[in-house]
Amino acid sequence: MTVAAMRAGKYAATEVGPASSVDECWELVNTYEETRVPCMLLENYCYFRYNMAVLNMVRQGIFGELIHCTCGYGHDLGERIVLGKGTGHTPKGEGDYRPTTFMYQVQGTGGMWMQDGDSSSKDKSVIYLDEKSPKHEWEPFGPYQEKYEHPLWKSYLHEAETAGHGGTDFLELREFVTCIRNQTNLPIDAYDAAAWMAIAPLSEASIATGSAPIAFPDFTDGAWMTNKPIFGLT
Numbered sequence: 001m002t003v004a005a006m007r008a009g010k011y012a013a014t015e016v017g018p019a020s021s022v023d024e025c026w027e028l029v030n031t032y033e034e035t036r037v038p039c040m041l042l043e044n045y046c047y048f049r050y051n052m053a054v055l056n057m058v059r060q061g062i063f064g065e066l067i068h069c070t071c072g073y074g075h076d077l078g079e080r081i082v083l084g085k086g087t088g089h090t091p092k093g094e095g096d097y098r099p100t101t102f103m104y105q106v107q108g109t110g111g112m113w114m115q116d117g118d119s120s121s122k123d124k125s126v127i128y129l130d131e132k133s134p135k136h137e138w139e140p141f142g143p144y145q146e147k148y149e150h151p152l153w154k155s156y157l158h159e160a161e162t163a164g165h166g167g168t169d170f171l172e173l174r175e176f177v178t179c180i181r182n183q184t185n186l187p188i189d190a191y192d193a194a195a196w197m198a199i200a201p202l203s204e205a206s207i208a209t210g211s212a213p214i215a216f217p218d219f220t221d222g223a224w225m226t227n228k229p230i231f232g233l234t
Contacts, residue, residue: 001014001018002014002018002028002039003018003027003028003031005037005039006031006032006035006037006038006039007031007035007037009035009037010037011037011038011039011040011176011179011180011186012037012038012039012040013039013040013042013173013176014039014040014041014042014193015041015042015043015044017041017193017196017197018039018041018193018197019193019194019197019198020197020200020201021201022198022201022202022217024197025193025194025195025197025198025217025219026194026217026219028190028193028194028197029190029191029194029219031190032189032190032191038179038185038186038189038190039186039189039190039193040172040175040176040179040186040187040188040189040193041188041189041192041193041196042172042173042176042188043172043188043196044165044168044169044172045102045168046168046172046188046231047152047167047168047171047172048166048168049145049149049150049153049160049166049167050115050125050141050145051104052150052152052153052232053144053145053148053149053150053153054106054113054148055150055231055232056148056149056150056151057113057144057148058106058108059229060148061110062110062111062129062148063106063107063108063109063110063111063112063113063129064108064109064110064111064130065108065109065110066106066107066108067107067108067109068105068107069105069106069107070103070104070105071102071103071104071105072101072102072103073100073102074100074101074102074103075099075100075101101116102115102116103116104116104125110129110130111127111128111129111130111132111133112127112128113125113126113127113141114126114127115141125140125141125142125145126138126139126140126141127139127140127141127144150232151232152171152232153167153171156170156171156174175187175234178234179234182234184234185230187230187231187232187233187234188231191219191220191224194217194219195219198216198217198219202214202216
């Protein structure tokens, strides 16, 4: 659908993955380069308040030079996916689903931020900054989030807090519409979408070959090294 929309000259937005194989990832990128019609992956977790505060800190050099980042999606949905149980909305407390974790970690030469367990709250995040935090002690992230609140959240706090997914749905859809109106590049574009979507098929290929290393495609043909950041700046 995303490829068809771009070929029809329409901006495309998709929350579910727009590709399920490496070939489809290349088709997504090639279609964008042929048509120059943008598409956006609506990955709402990029817009979570604590994530954007950490991004703001990274861009200000608070963590020093970044040396390692980790994230993941630990959420057992086996019964939903394999057996079809509990499809659709499940009220909190119902069903036999494990809690979710995103295993966030940002580590730099000047400090480290980490979040695990209940990822719905800034109070579950901890931070350590050289020459600022108590020696060998984690600090709660809450005060840092307030100090380094991302400008988008400062500007649209009320609107975001009344929207879905903790406000992220409002922010990502606002950015999508703003880019359409201004005819500008999207903050999470075809290259980003391809990089995200390639992880699963490449992992499958690695597993099938005894966990052998698999080369990761450079969908930007090296442009990622010189492209200016645009996420969260519109």
